[in-house]
Protein backbone atom coordinates (compact mmCIF):
# COMPACT_ATOMS: atom_id res chain seq x y z
CA UNK A 17 0.00 0.00 0.00
CA UNK A 18 1.43 3.35 -1.03
CA UNK A 19 1.82 5.94 1.67
CA UNK A 20 -0.57 8.89 1.47
CA UNK A 21 1.08 12.29 1.14
CA UNK A 22 0.34 14.91 3.77
CA UNK A 23 -0.13 17.35 0.94
CA UNK A 24 0.05 17.15 -2.83
CA UNK A 25 0.87 20.36 -4.69
CA UNK A 26 1.22 21.11 -8.37
CA UNK A 27 4.86 19.96 -8.60
CA UNK A 28 5.63 18.03 -5.41
CA UNK A 29 4.16 15.72 -2.82
CA UNK A 30 4.98 16.12 0.84
CA UNK A 31 5.18 13.03 3.07
CA UNK A 32 5.46 12.76 6.82
CA UNK A 33 8.42 10.85 8.28
CA UNK A 34 8.89 9.17 11.66
CA UNK A 35 10.31 12.46 12.85
CA UNK A 36 7.82 15.33 13.11
CA UNK A 37 10.65 17.80 12.42
CA UNK A 38 11.41 16.27 9.03
CA UNK A 39 9.42 15.80 5.83
CA UNK A 40 10.01 13.96 2.61
CA UNK A 41 9.56 16.00 -0.57
CA UNK A 42 8.77 13.96 -3.68
CA UNK A 43 9.33 15.79 -7.00
CA UNK A 44 6.77 15.00 -9.71
CA UNK A 45 7.01 15.39 -13.49
CA UNK A 46 3.73 17.34 -13.49
CA UNK A 47 3.98 20.83 -14.90
CA UNK A 48 1.36 23.55 -14.64
CA UNK A 49 1.32 27.15 -15.76
CA UNK A 50 -0.92 30.20 -15.69
CA UNK A 51 -2.28 29.32 -12.27
CA UNK A 52 -3.05 25.72 -13.20
CA UNK A 53 -4.88 26.46 -16.48
CA UNK A 54 -2.15 24.81 -18.56
CA UNK A 55 -1.21 21.31 -17.47
CA UNK A 56 1.29 18.80 -18.76
CA UNK A 57 4.23 16.58 -18.00
CA UNK A 58 7.91 17.20 -18.44
CA UNK A 59 9.75 13.89 -18.67
CA UNK A 60 12.21 13.46 -15.78
CA UNK A 61 11.49 16.93 -14.44
CA UNK A 62 11.04 15.52 -10.94
CA UNK A 63 14.44 13.84 -10.97
CA UNK A 64 16.15 16.87 -12.48
CA UNK A 65 14.55 19.41 -10.11
CA UNK A 66 15.36 17.22 -7.12
CA UNK A 67 19.03 17.28 -8.14
CA UNK A 68 19.08 20.96 -9.12
CA UNK A 69 17.32 22.06 -5.93
CA UNK A 70 19.67 19.99 -3.77
CA UNK A 71 22.62 21.61 -5.53
CA UNK A 72 21.30 25.13 -4.99
CA UNK A 73 20.43 24.56 -1.32
CA UNK A 74 23.93 23.23 -0.68
CA UNK A 75 25.49 26.17 -2.51
CA UNK A 76 23.41 28.64 -0.52
CA UNK A 77 24.16 26.83 2.73
CA UNK A 78 27.89 27.28 2.07
CA UNK A 79 27.19 31.02 1.85
CA UNK A 80 25.37 31.12 5.18
CA UNK A 81 21.75 30.96 3.97
CA UNK A 82 19.58 28.89 6.31
CA UNK A 83 17.43 26.43 4.38
CA UNK A 84 15.25 23.36 4.88
CA UNK A 85 17.26 20.84 2.81
CA UNK A 86 18.80 17.99 4.81
CA UNK A 87 19.80 15.35 2.26
CA UNK A 88 18.79 13.55 -0.90
CA UNK A 89 16.97 10.27 -0.33
CA UNK A 90 16.36 9.02 -3.85
CA UNK A 91 16.05 10.16 -7.45
CA UNK A 92 12.91 12.10 -6.72
CA UNK A 93 13.03 12.56 -2.95
CA UNK A 94 14.76 14.88 -0.56
CA UNK A 95 14.52 15.04 3.21
CA UNK A 96 13.79 18.55 4.51
CA UNK A 97 13.06 20.28 7.79
CA UNK A 98 9.35 20.64 8.48
CA UNK A 99 8.26 24.19 7.80
CA UNK A 100 5.15 26.20 8.43
CA UNK A 101 5.32 27.89 5.04
CA UNK A 102 4.46 31.62 5.09
CA UNK A 103 1.87 32.28 2.37
CA UNK A 104 4.11 34.86 0.72
CA UNK A 105 6.09 34.23 -2.44
CA UNK A 106 9.21 36.33 -2.69
CA UNK A 107 10.30 37.17 -6.22
CA UNK A 108 13.60 38.78 -7.22
CA UNK A 109 14.10 40.14 -10.71
CA UNK A 110 17.17 41.35 -12.59
CA UNK A 111 15.77 41.48 -16.12
CA UNK A 112 12.18 42.32 -17.09
CA UNK A 113 10.28 39.16 -18.05
CA UNK A 114 6.94 37.46 -17.57
CA UNK A 115 4.35 39.25 -15.47
CA UNK A 116 6.66 42.16 -14.63
CA UNK A 117 7.28 42.94 -18.31
CA UNK A 118 3.49 43.01 -18.74
CA UNK A 119 2.82 45.02 -15.59
CA UNK A 120 5.22 47.85 -16.36
CA UNK A 121 5.01 47.66 -20.15
CA UNK A 122 8.66 46.81 -20.71
CA UNK A 123 10.00 44.56 -23.40
CA UNK A 124 11.08 41.16 -22.10
CA UNK A 125 14.86 41.07 -21.77
CA UNK A 126 15.33 44.70 -20.77
CA UNK A 127 17.76 44.99 -17.87
CA UNK A 128 16.19 46.52 -14.77
CA UNK A 129 18.28 49.51 -13.61
CA UNK A 130 17.83 48.24 -10.06
CA UNK A 131 17.02 44.79 -8.68
CA UNK A 132 13.27 44.44 -8.16
CA UNK A 133 11.84 42.55 -5.21
CA UNK A 134 8.18 41.60 -5.10
CA UNK A 135 5.84 39.83 -2.70
CA UNK A 136 2.96 37.73 -3.92
CA UNK A 137 0.14 36.32 -1.84
CA UNK A 138 0.49 32.51 -2.16
CA UNK A 139 -3.18 31.84 -2.82
CA UNK A 140 -4.18 29.80 -5.87
CA UNK A 141 -7.84 30.89 -5.69
CA UNK A 142 -6.82 34.54 -6.00
CA UNK A 143 -4.21 33.78 -8.66
CA UNK A 144 -1.23 34.67 -6.44
CA UNK A 145 -1.73 38.45 -6.59
CA UNK A 146 1.07 40.99 -6.14
CA UNK A 147 0.92 42.50 -2.66
CA UNK A 148 2.95 44.97 -0.64
CA UNK A 149 4.15 45.23 2.97
CA UNK A 150 0.86 46.81 4.10
CA UNK A 151 -1.20 43.98 2.60
CA UNK A 152 1.05 41.43 4.32
CA UNK A 153 0.51 43.23 7.62
CA UNK A 154 -3.26 43.64 7.18
CA UNK A 155 -3.63 39.99 6.17
CA UNK A 156 -1.32 38.85 8.96
CA UNK A 157 0.76 36.77 6.52
CA UNK A 158 4.10 37.56 8.17
CA UNK A 159 5.51 39.87 10.81
CA UNK A 160 7.44 43.00 9.90
CA UNK A 161 10.66 41.27 11.04
CA UNK A 162 9.95 38.27 8.85
CA UNK A 163 9.24 40.54 5.85
CA UNK A 164 12.56 42.29 6.44
CA UNK A 165 14.47 39.00 6.78
CA UNK A 166 12.83 37.54 3.66
CA UNK A 167 13.70 40.65 1.62
CA UNK A 168 17.31 40.75 2.81
CA UNK A 169 17.80 37.01 2.36
CA UNK A 170 16.25 37.05 -1.11
CA UNK A 171 18.59 39.82 -2.25
CA UNK A 172 21.59 37.98 -0.78
CA UNK A 173 20.50 34.81 -2.59
CA UNK A 174 20.28 36.83 -5.79
CA UNK A 175 23.91 37.84 -5.39
CA UNK A 176 25.08 34.29 -4.61
CA UNK A 177 23.15 32.57 -7.39
CA UNK A 178 23.75 35.33 -9.92
CA UNK A 179 27.51 35.18 -9.47
CA UNK A 180 27.61 31.37 -9.62
CA UNK A 181 25.37 31.13 -12.68
CA UNK A 182 27.28 33.80 -14.57
CA UNK A 183 30.38 31.57 -14.43
CA UNK A 184 28.30 28.85 -16.04
CA UNK A 185 27.11 31.23 -18.75
CA UNK A 186 23.63 31.37 -17.32
CA UNK A 187 21.86 34.67 -16.75
CA UNK A 188 19.63 34.74 -13.66
CA UNK A 189 16.61 36.66 -14.95
CA UNK A 190 14.32 36.20 -11.94
CA UNK A 191 13.31 33.63 -9.32
CA UNK A 192 10.68 32.86 -6.69
CA UNK A 193 11.37 31.81 -3.11
CA UNK A 194 9.24 30.49 -0.27
CA UNK A 195 10.15 30.74 3.38
CA UNK A 196 8.77 29.00 6.43
CA UNK A 197 9.18 28.63 10.16
CA UNK A 198 10.99 25.70 11.76
CA UNK A 199 11.06 25.83 15.56
CA UNK A 200 10.61 29.59 15.39
CA UNK A 201 13.40 30.09 12.87
CA UNK A 202 12.77 31.43 9.38
CA UNK A 203 14.28 29.08 6.77
CA UNK A 204 14.34 29.06 2.99
CA UNK A 205 12.05 26.26 1.82
CA UNK A 206 10.38 24.80 -1.24
CA UNK A 207 12.57 24.37 -4.35
CA UNK A 208 15.01 26.30 -6.54
CA UNK A 209 14.84 24.96 -10.06
CA UNK A 210 13.99 25.83 -13.67
CA UNK A 211 10.35 25.66 -12.48
CA UNK A 212 10.87 28.59 -10.12
CA UNK A 213 13.67 30.56 -11.82
CA UNK A 214 14.27 31.99 -15.26
CA UNK A 215 17.71 31.08 -16.68
CA UNK A 216 18.84 32.38 -20.06
CA UNK A 217 22.00 31.27 -21.83
CA UNK A 218 24.36 34.26 -21.47
CA UNK A 219 25.64 34.00 -25.02
CA UNK A 220 22.62 32.94 -27.09
CA UNK A 221 19.79 34.22 -24.86
CA UNK A 222 18.17 30.79 -25.12
CA UNK A 223 15.60 30.16 -22.41
CA UNK A 224 16.54 27.22 -20.16
CA UNK A 225 13.54 27.14 -17.83
CA UNK A 226 9.82 26.54 -17.49
CA UNK A 227 9.03 29.24 -20.08
CA UNK A 228 9.84 26.54 -22.66
CA UNK A 229 6.79 24.69 -21.31
CA UNK A 230 4.62 27.80 -20.74
CA UNK A 231 5.21 29.06 -24.28
CA UNK A 232 5.50 25.73 -26.12
CA UNK A 233 9.09 26.37 -27.19
CA UNK A 234 10.03 22.69 -27.34
CA UNK A 235 13.08 20.90 -25.89
CA UNK A 236 11.76 21.37 -22.39
CA UNK A 237 13.42 18.31 -20.84
CA UNK A 238 16.66 19.16 -22.65
CA UNK A 239 16.69 22.62 -21.08
CA UNK A 240 16.36 21.20 -17.55
CA UNK A 241 19.15 18.69 -18.33
CA UNK A 242 21.34 21.49 -19.63
CA UNK A 243 20.85 23.46 -16.41
CA UNK A 244 21.85 20.43 -14.34
CA UNK A 245 24.88 19.90 -16.57
CA UNK A 246 26.01 23.52 -16.34
CA UNK A 247 25.59 23.57 -12.58
CA UNK A 248 27.12 20.24 -11.66
CA UNK A 249 28.76 18.76 -14.75
CA UNK A 250 26.40 15.77 -14.50
CA UNK A 251 25.27 14.39 -17.84
CA UNK A 252 21.78 13.13 -17.15
CA UNK A 253 20.90 9.88 -18.89
CA UNK A 254 17.23 8.83 -19.05
CA UNK B 255 -12.82 81.45 -29.88
CA UNK B 256 -12.55 79.00 -27.01
CA UNK B 257 -9.12 78.56 -25.50
CA UNK B 258 -7.49 75.17 -26.10
CA UNK B 259 -6.63 73.21 -22.96
CA UNK B 260 -3.01 72.23 -22.41
CA UNK B 261 -4.32 68.79 -21.51
CA UNK B 262 -7.72 67.16 -21.33
CA UNK B 263 -8.10 64.23 -18.97
CA UNK B 264 -11.03 62.02 -18.18
CA UNK B 265 -12.53 64.37 -15.57
CA UNK B 266 -10.79 67.72 -15.97
CA UNK B 267 -9.23 70.07 -18.46
CA UNK B 268 -6.04 71.94 -17.66
CA UNK B 269 -5.50 75.42 -19.09
CA UNK B 270 -2.43 77.61 -19.11
CA UNK B 271 -2.64 81.08 -17.53
CA UNK B 272 -0.53 84.21 -18.07
CA UNK B 273 1.63 82.96 -15.24
CA UNK B 274 3.67 79.82 -16.01
CA UNK B 275 3.55 78.90 -12.30
CA UNK B 276 -0.26 78.71 -12.28
CA UNK B 277 -2.80 76.61 -14.15
CA UNK B 278 -6.55 76.66 -14.43
CA UNK B 279 -8.31 73.37 -13.71
CA UNK B 280 -11.75 73.02 -15.31
CA UNK B 281 -13.94 70.25 -13.80
CA UNK B 282 -16.11 68.39 -16.32
CA UNK B 283 -19.29 66.35 -15.80
CA UNK B 284 -17.70 63.42 -17.70
CA UNK B 285 -17.45 60.24 -15.71
CA UNK B 286 -15.43 57.17 -16.65
CA UNK B 287 -14.82 53.90 -14.87
CA UNK B 288 -12.92 50.64 -15.32
CA UNK B 289 -10.02 52.38 -17.06
CA UNK B 290 -12.28 54.27 -19.47
CA UNK B 291 -14.39 51.31 -20.58
CA UNK B 292 -17.53 52.73 -18.96
CA UNK B 293 -18.34 56.32 -19.90
CA UNK B 294 -21.13 58.65 -18.92
CA UNK B 295 -22.07 62.00 -17.48
CA UNK B 296 -22.98 62.95 -13.95
CA UNK B 297 -25.05 66.14 -13.99
CA UNK B 298 -23.27 68.96 -12.16
CA UNK B 299 -20.40 66.72 -11.12
CA UNK B 300 -17.88 69.28 -12.33
CA UNK B 301 -19.39 72.03 -10.20
CA UNK B 302 -19.74 69.78 -7.17
CA UNK B 303 -16.21 68.33 -7.38
CA UNK B 304 -14.75 71.80 -7.86
CA UNK B 305 -16.41 72.88 -4.60
CA UNK B 306 -15.64 69.66 -2.72
CA UNK B 307 -11.99 69.63 -3.79
CA UNK B 308 -11.55 73.29 -2.85
CA UNK B 309 -13.00 72.52 0.56
CA UNK B 310 -10.69 69.56 1.14
CA UNK B 311 -7.55 71.40 -0.02
CA UNK B 312 -8.34 74.26 2.35
CA UNK B 313 -8.99 71.86 5.22
CA UNK B 314 -5.71 70.05 4.57
CA UNK B 315 -3.85 73.36 4.22
CA UNK B 316 -5.02 74.33 7.72
CA UNK B 317 -3.41 71.12 8.94
CA UNK B 318 -0.08 71.87 7.30
CA UNK B 319 -0.41 69.80 4.12
CA UNK B 320 1.19 71.53 1.15
CA UNK B 321 -1.12 71.48 -1.89
CA UNK B 322 -1.57 73.04 -5.32
CA UNK B 323 -4.92 74.82 -4.73
CA UNK B 324 -4.76 78.62 -4.87
CA UNK B 325 -8.37 79.81 -5.22
CA UNK B 326 -11.69 79.14 -6.88
CA UNK B 327 -12.24 81.07 -10.10
CA UNK B 328 -15.73 80.01 -11.13
CA UNK B 329 -18.29 77.24 -10.72
CA UNK B 330 -16.12 74.75 -12.52
CA UNK B 331 -12.67 76.30 -12.32
CA UNK B 332 -9.94 76.52 -9.75
CA UNK B 333 -6.54 78.14 -10.00
CA UNK B 334 -3.69 75.84 -8.93
CA UNK B 335 0.08 75.82 -8.83
CA UNK B 336 1.65 74.24 -11.89
CA UNK B 337 2.88 70.77 -11.07
CA UNK B 338 4.99 68.20 -12.79
CA UNK B 339 2.73 65.34 -11.69
CA UNK B 340 4.61 62.19 -10.61
CA UNK B 341 3.10 59.20 -12.45
CA UNK B 342 2.33 57.45 -9.17
CA UNK B 343 -1.15 57.25 -7.67
CA UNK B 344 -1.10 56.93 -3.90
CA UNK B 345 -4.05 55.04 -2.42
CA UNK B 346 -4.92 54.81 1.26
CA UNK B 347 -7.48 52.29 2.49
CA UNK B 348 -9.23 51.83 5.81
CA UNK B 349 -11.93 49.38 4.77
CA UNK B 350 -11.63 46.68 2.09
CA UNK B 351 -13.45 47.73 -1.08
CA UNK B 352 -13.07 47.77 -4.86
CA UNK B 353 -9.88 46.31 -6.29
CA UNK B 354 -8.36 45.56 -2.87
CA UNK B 355 -11.35 43.46 -1.83
CA UNK B 356 -10.88 41.51 -5.07
CA UNK B 357 -7.09 41.25 -4.76
CA UNK B 358 -7.03 39.82 -1.25
CA UNK B 359 -10.37 38.01 -1.41
CA UNK B 360 -12.02 39.99 1.37
CA UNK B 361 -15.65 40.94 1.50
CA UNK B 362 -16.25 44.60 0.73
CA UNK B 363 -16.85 46.49 3.95
CA UNK B 364 -14.47 44.48 6.13
CA UNK B 365 -12.36 46.77 8.28
CA UNK B 366 -8.63 46.45 7.59
CA UNK B 367 -6.74 45.71 10.83
CA UNK B 368 -4.13 48.21 9.70
CA UNK B 369 -4.28 51.11 7.24
CA UNK B 370 -3.17 49.97 3.80
CA UNK B 371 -1.11 52.20 1.53
CA UNK B 372 -0.64 51.35 -2.13
CA UNK B 373 1.17 52.82 -5.10
CA UNK B 374 -0.20 52.50 -8.61
CA UNK B 375 1.60 53.35 -11.82
CA UNK B 376 -0.44 56.19 -13.39
CA UNK B 377 -0.51 54.76 -16.90
CA UNK B 378 -3.85 54.33 -18.68
CA UNK B 379 -2.42 51.98 -21.32
CA UNK B 380 -1.28 49.56 -18.63
CA UNK B 381 -4.51 49.96 -16.63
CA UNK B 382 -2.83 51.72 -13.68
CA UNK B 383 -1.18 48.57 -12.24
CA UNK B 384 -0.27 48.13 -8.57
CA UNK B 385 3.47 48.66 -8.09
CA UNK B 386 5.87 48.71 -5.15
CA UNK B 387 8.86 50.81 -4.10
CA UNK B 388 11.25 48.72 -6.21
CA UNK B 389 9.16 49.19 -9.35
CA UNK B 390 9.04 52.95 -8.71
CA UNK B 391 12.82 53.00 -8.40
CA UNK B 392 13.42 50.80 -11.46
CA UNK B 393 11.02 52.87 -13.55
CA UNK B 394 12.44 56.13 -12.20
CA UNK B 395 8.94 57.38 -11.34
CA UNK B 396 9.99 59.08 -8.10
CA UNK B 397 13.01 59.28 -5.81
CA UNK B 398 13.18 57.35 -2.55
CA UNK B 399 12.71 60.61 -0.66
CA UNK B 400 9.62 61.46 -2.67
CA UNK B 401 8.19 57.99 -2.07
CA UNK B 402 8.74 58.43 1.65
CA UNK B 403 7.16 61.91 1.67
CA UNK B 404 4.16 60.74 -0.37
CA UNK B 405 3.59 57.81 1.99
CA UNK B 406 3.86 59.92 5.14
CA UNK B 407 1.71 62.71 3.73
CA UNK B 408 -0.95 60.29 2.51
CA UNK B 409 -1.22 58.69 5.95
CA UNK B 410 -1.41 62.13 7.60
CA UNK B 411 -4.16 63.13 5.14
CA UNK B 412 -6.00 59.95 6.05
CA UNK B 413 -5.99 61.01 9.70
CA UNK B 414 -7.13 64.55 8.94
CA UNK B 415 -9.89 63.63 6.50
CA UNK B 416 -11.01 60.57 8.45
CA UNK B 417 -11.51 62.59 11.63
CA UNK B 418 -13.33 65.42 9.85
CA UNK B 419 -15.61 63.10 7.89
CA UNK B 420 -16.49 61.02 10.93
CA UNK B 421 -18.04 64.13 12.51
CA UNK B 422 -20.19 64.46 9.41
CA UNK B 423 -21.24 60.81 9.65
CA UNK B 424 -19.18 59.87 6.63
CA UNK B 425 -16.83 56.88 6.71
CA UNK B 426 -13.63 57.36 4.72
CA UNK B 427 -13.24 53.95 3.06
CA UNK B 428 -10.32 54.76 0.76
CA UNK B 429 -8.96 57.50 -1.48
CA UNK B 430 -6.45 58.22 -4.22
CA UNK B 431 -3.95 61.08 -4.27
CA UNK B 432 -1.59 62.51 -6.84
CA UNK B 433 1.50 64.51 -6.05
CA UNK B 434 3.68 66.72 -8.20
CA UNK B 435 6.68 69.01 -8.16
CA UNK B 436 6.39 72.79 -8.08
CA UNK B 437 9.73 74.59 -8.07
CA UNK B 438 11.35 71.50 -6.61
CA UNK B 439 8.77 71.13 -3.85
CA UNK B 440 6.46 68.11 -3.63
CA UNK B 441 2.82 69.26 -3.39
CA UNK B 442 -0.48 67.43 -3.23
CA UNK B 443 -2.25 67.95 -6.56
CA UNK B 444 -5.19 66.80 -8.64
CA UNK B 445 -8.57 66.58 -6.84
CA UNK B 446 -10.14 65.13 -3.70
CA UNK B 447 -13.77 64.33 -4.41
CA UNK B 448 -16.34 61.52 -4.59
CA UNK B 449 -14.59 60.63 -7.88
CA UNK B 450 -11.36 59.82 -6.05
CA UNK B 451 -12.57 58.75 -2.59
CA UNK B 452 -15.07 56.27 -1.24
CA UNK B 453 -17.45 57.76 1.34
CA UNK B 454 -20.08 55.63 3.08
CA UNK B 455 -22.79 56.99 5.33
CA UNK B 456 -21.67 55.99 8.84
CA UNK B 457 -25.16 55.00 9.94
CA UNK B 458 -26.76 53.45 6.85
CA UNK B 459 -23.65 52.31 4.97
CA UNK B 460 -25.04 54.03 1.86
CA UNK B 461 -22.39 54.71 -0.77
CA UNK B 462 -21.94 58.43 -1.49
CA UNK B 463 -19.29 58.31 -4.19
CA UNK B 464 -18.45 57.26 -7.74
CA UNK B 465 -19.33 53.63 -7.00
CA UNK B 466 -22.95 54.72 -7.55
CA UNK B 467 -21.94 55.42 -11.16
CA UNK B 468 -19.58 52.42 -11.51
CA UNK B 469 -22.23 50.00 -10.26
CA UNK B 470 -25.37 51.73 -11.60
CA UNK B 471 -26.78 52.32 -8.13
CA UNK B 472 -28.76 55.40 -9.13
CA UNK B 473 -28.95 58.81 -7.41
CA UNK B 474 -25.41 59.59 -8.43
CA UNK B 475 -25.78 63.38 -8.55
CA UNK B 476 -27.69 63.30 -5.26
CA UNK B 477 -24.79 61.49 -3.57
CA UNK B 478 -22.28 64.14 -4.68
CA UNK B 479 -24.67 66.88 -3.49
CA UNK B 480 -25.05 65.12 -0.15
CA UNK B 481 -21.27 65.00 0.30
CA UNK B 482 -21.03 68.74 -0.40
CA UNK B 483 -23.85 69.39 2.04
CA UNK B 484 -22.31 67.29 4.79
CA UNK B 485 -18.91 68.91 4.34
CA UNK B 486 -19.92 72.55 4.00
CA UNK B 487 -23.62 72.87 4.79
CA UNK B 488 -24.21 74.17 1.27
CA UNK B 489 -27.49 73.06 -0.29
CA UNK B 490 -26.66 72.78 -3.97
CA UNK B 491 -29.44 73.98 -6.29
CA UNK B 492 -29.22 73.06 -9.99
Ligand SMILES: Nc1ncnc2c1ncn2[C@@H]1O[C@H](COP(=O)(O)OP(=O)(O)O)[C@@H](O)[C@H]1O
Pocket residue numbers: 023024025026027028029030039084096097098099100101194196205206207
Ligand atom coordinates in the same frame (compact mmCIF):
# COMPACT_ATOMS: atom_id res chain seq x y z
N1 LIG C 1 9.93 22.26 4.18
C1 LIG C 1 8.65 22.31 3.91
N2 LIG C 1 7.71 22.03 4.86
C2 LIG C 1 6.41 22.09 4.57
N3 LIG C 1 5.91 22.41 3.36
C3 LIG C 1 6.78 22.73 2.39
C4 LIG C 1 8.18 22.70 2.60
N4 LIG C 1 8.78 23.07 1.44
C5 LIG C 1 7.79 23.33 0.56
N5 LIG C 1 6.58 23.11 1.11
C6 LIG C 1 5.26 23.26 0.48
O1 LIG C 1 5.00 22.08 -0.24
C7 LIG C 1 3.92 22.29 -1.11
C8 LIG C 1 4.06 21.46 -2.35
O2 LIG C 1 4.88 22.04 -3.30
P1 LIG C 1 4.31 22.37 -4.74
O3 LIG C 1 3.91 21.14 -5.45
O4 LIG C 1 5.32 23.27 -5.38
O5 LIG C 1 2.97 23.18 -4.33
P2 LIG C 1 2.16 24.36 -5.03
O6 LIG C 1 1.14 23.70 -5.90
O7 LIG C 1 1.55 25.08 -3.85
O8 LIG C 1 3.15 25.21 -5.78
C9 LIG C 1 3.87 23.81 -1.29
O9 LIG C 1 2.71 24.34 -0.65
C10 LIG C 1 5.11 24.31 -0.57
O10 LIG C 1 4.90 25.59 -0.01
Ligand SMILES: Nc1ncnc2c1ncn2[C@@H]1O[C@H](COP(=O)(O)OP(=O)(O)O)[C@@H](O)[C@H]1O
Pocket residue numbers: 261262263264265266267268277322334335336337338339432434443444445
Ligand atom coordinates in the same frame (compact mmCIF):
# COMPACT_ATOMS: atom_id res chain seq x y z
N1 LIG D 1 -1.50 71.21 -10.44
C1 LIG D 1 -1.43 70.42 -11.52
N2 LIG D 1 -0.52 70.70 -12.51
C2 LIG D 1 -0.46 69.93 -13.62
N3 LIG D 1 -1.26 68.88 -13.85
C3 LIG D 1 -2.17 68.55 -12.90
C4 LIG D 1 -2.30 69.29 -11.70
N4 LIG D 1 -3.28 68.70 -10.96
C5 LIG D 1 -3.73 67.65 -11.65
N5 LIG D 1 -3.08 67.54 -12.84
C6 LIG D 1 -3.27 66.55 -13.89
O1 LIG D 1 -4.36 66.96 -14.68
C7 LIG D 1 -4.76 65.85 -15.48
C8 LIG D 1 -6.26 65.97 -15.73
O2 LIG D 1 -7.01 65.41 -14.68
P1 LIG D 1 -7.99 64.18 -14.97
O3 LIG D 1 -9.07 64.61 -15.93
O4 LIG D 1 -8.39 63.67 -13.63
O5 LIG D 1 -7.00 63.22 -15.75
P2 LIG D 1 -6.91 61.62 -15.84
O6 LIG D 1 -7.74 61.23 -17.03
O7 LIG D 1 -5.42 61.37 -16.05
O8 LIG D 1 -7.40 61.06 -14.53
C9 LIG D 1 -4.28 64.63 -14.76
O9 LIG D 1 -3.23 64.05 -15.54
C10 LIG D 1 -3.69 65.16 -13.46
O10 LIG D 1 -2.59 64.39 -13.03
Ligand SMILES: [Mg+2]
Pocket residue numbers: 025026027
Ligand atom coordinates in the same frame (compact mmCIF):
# COMPACT_ATOMS: atom_id res chain seq x y z
MG1 LIG E 1 5.15 25.28 -5.93
Ligand SMILES: [Mg+2]
Pocket residue numbers: 263264265
Ligand atom coordinates in the same frame (compact mmCIF):
# COMPACT_ATOMS: atom_id res chain seq x y z
MG1 LIG F 1 -7.92 61.82 -12.77
